[in-house]
Amino acid sequence: MKTEMITGALCFFSISAFGQVGINTQTPAATLDVAARTTGTSASTAEGLIAPRLTIADLNAKASAYGTAQVGSLIYVIDAGNGIPSGQTANINAAGYYFFDGTGWLKVTTGNTGSAGNSNDIYNSDGALAANRTIAMSDKTLAFSANPTSGTSHFTVDDTTLSVDALNNRVGLGTNAPSEKLHIESGNMFMHHDSPTIYFQSTIPTNYSNPNNNNGSIVFYNGANSTTEGMYMRHVNNPTGYIGGNQLQFGSIDNGAFSSILNIGNVTKQVLIGTTSPSSSNGSYSKLVINSDVANQAIQIIDGNQGNNKVLTSDVNGKGTWKSITGLTAPSTTYIWDNPGSAGTLGYYQNYVYGPYTVGKTGWYQIKSRWFYIQAPQSVSGTDQGVGTVWMQINTSSSNNMDALNNPSIVNEPVDETIMFNRMITGSMLSGKMMYLTLGTNYYIHISAALVDRYAEQKFILNYVQ
Numbered sequence: 001m002k003t004e005m006i007t008g009a010l011c012f013f014s015i016s017a018f019g020q021v022g023i024n025t026q027t028p029a030a031t032l033d034v035a036a037r038t039t040g041t042s043a044s045t046a047e048g049l050i051a052p053r054l055t056i057a058d059l060n061a062k063a064s065a066y067g068t069a070q071v072g073s074l075i076y077v078i079d080a081g082n083g084i085p086s087g088q089t090a091n092i093n094a095a096g097y098y099f100f101d102g103t104g105w106l107k108v109t110t111g112n113t114g115s116a117g118n119s120n121d122i123y124n125s126d127g128a129l130a131a132n133r134t135i136a137m138s139d140k141t142l143a144f145s146a147n148p149t150s151g152t153s154h155f156t157v158d159d160t161t162l163s164v165d166a167l168n169n170r171v172g173l174g175t176n177a178p179s180e181k182l183h184i185e186s187g188n189m190f191m192h193h194d195s196p197t198i199y200f201q202s203t204i205p206t207n208y209s210n211p212n213n214n215n216g217s218i219v220f221y222n223g224a225n226s227t228t229e230g231m232y233m234r235h236v237n238n239p240t241g242y243i244g245g246n247q248l249q250f251g252s253i254d255n256g257a258f259s260s261i262l263n264i265g266n267v268t269k270q271v272l273i274g275t276t277s278p279s280s281s282n283g284s285y286s287k288l289v290i291n292s293d294v295a296n297q298a299i300q301i302i303d304g305n306q307g308n309n310k311v312l313t314s315d316v317n318g319k320g321t322w323k324s325i326t327g328l329t330a331p332s333t334t335y336i337w338d339n340p341g342s343a344g345t346l347g348y349y350q351n352y353v354y355g356p357y358t359v360g361k362t363g364w365y366q367i368k369s370r371w372f373y374i375q376a377p378q379s380v381s382g383t384d385q386g387v388g389t390v391w392m393q394i395n396t397s398s399s400n401n402m403d404a405l406n407n408p409s410i411v412n413e414p415v416d417e418t419i420m421f422n423r424m425i426t427g428s429m430l431s432g433k434m435m436y437l438t439l440g441t442n443y444y445i446h447i448s449a450a451l452v453d454r455y456a457e458q459k460f461i462l463n464y465v466q
Contacts, residue, residue: 051076056083056092059105063088066100073100074108091130106130152177160185221253229253239263239276247276335359337445337460350449353400356442359462368461369431391448394435398444434465 022028025035036047053076054062060083066073080094088104097108135142146154146166153176155164163176172178174185191198221230230253239247245267251260263272274291292298301312305322313323337357359365437443445460 051097053078055079056081056085056089059083059089059092060086068102070100071102074098075100075105077105091128093128094125219253229255232258247272249276333464335365335462335464337443337462338458351401352447352449353398353444354447354458355398355444357445357460358442359437359439359464361464362438363436364465365435365437365462366465367431367433367435368463369459389448389450390452393446393448394443395446396441396443397446398442400446435462437462 020028020030021032023032023034024037025033034049037045051074055078059075059077066088074097076097077092077095080092083089085092088100090104091107092098092105094107098105099108100106144155148154148167151167152165152170153159153163154166156162156176160172160174160176163172163178164170165172165178168178170178170181170183172183172185174187175183217232217234219230219232231251232253233248233250236247236249238245239249245265247266248264249260250262251258253259260276261274263276264270265272270285270287270289272289272291274293275289290298301320301322303321307322307324310322310324312320314320335357337355
């Protein structure tokens, strides 16, 4: 009986001269060659090679038995729930074939689904990367296609970090249920570049709340959509009442109605507040137009000098500030320099000065004189009879010695002695002369006279030319 068993066993084994072992074959092609028996056996005879079958608990108990000498060992985990994955078994998460790499057990993936619809690849079951991986795409493309019928999260990264709604073509950042094409939830958008640029373009030229052509908008609102309260900024092409140009509009949203507040126009380079349709006078547009719906509230300027009964004034550089109206007079086109002195004789070759006088604005002035003089016969004796002279000069000196003045005169004029012979001269002194006078400067009228009487008050009338 023993002899028959040994003879039968030898029929299954064959050892070659090269130290190779064959099972069911006499010509093994490898160190161990197991050949299937397809003839002479029952159809119920199973074929195959069964690796050792263990649980996680079994492997945890045998952890000390596996080291570098056992690299390449192959087993089959029959129950991944029997025991807690740790140490060498940390990567075991399902039943299947595993091999030992010297430090732990790694899953053997086949890419084929089993009878339960599961496999060891990420396309058919959950998995974990054992190490960093890089996909070298070269000239290839990587595409994710989907044809969902429901749901909002068809591709996600860490749930809400990035979520793609392939059903509605939406992308969410910070949310897995985006409500717009790009939905950023509870966060900010930051751009950093030497020349950052954002383009906003609308393929729909009009909408129910905007009667003008809308070429892109930014909307800030509080609610589920832009039909609630909020603010907006948008580009409008040819807005109503503003033909031939574009505007950048800033405004508010009230129950779906867009109300423009500030508009910047590109044709006339205007800034419009409270209106989109500026008016012009003779084709000339103001650069800043403020249209207030509330009386006396069109503009407010706070510079620290504001107060009741003050007016806005400008310096030579156009810088404005508030000043008290006390002592301020509106610039006039006519100024009267009046010397209300009484009549009397001007002494023999005496100098007189009157002033100071000022003007309300800088420019050219023409003089109309109303000075009255007459020769003084009662003062004339001997060779001085028939001699009477008057010399006038206007400058910025208050000295009463006209002959010794160093600063140049603005305008002066002598009167011929023969004109004064026993006659009165009126309204001709310096009349028609032009003077360039400046705002804030003191001017004085100088007179050098001999043997004449001043008759009543003396006046200059200055008319502003330009």
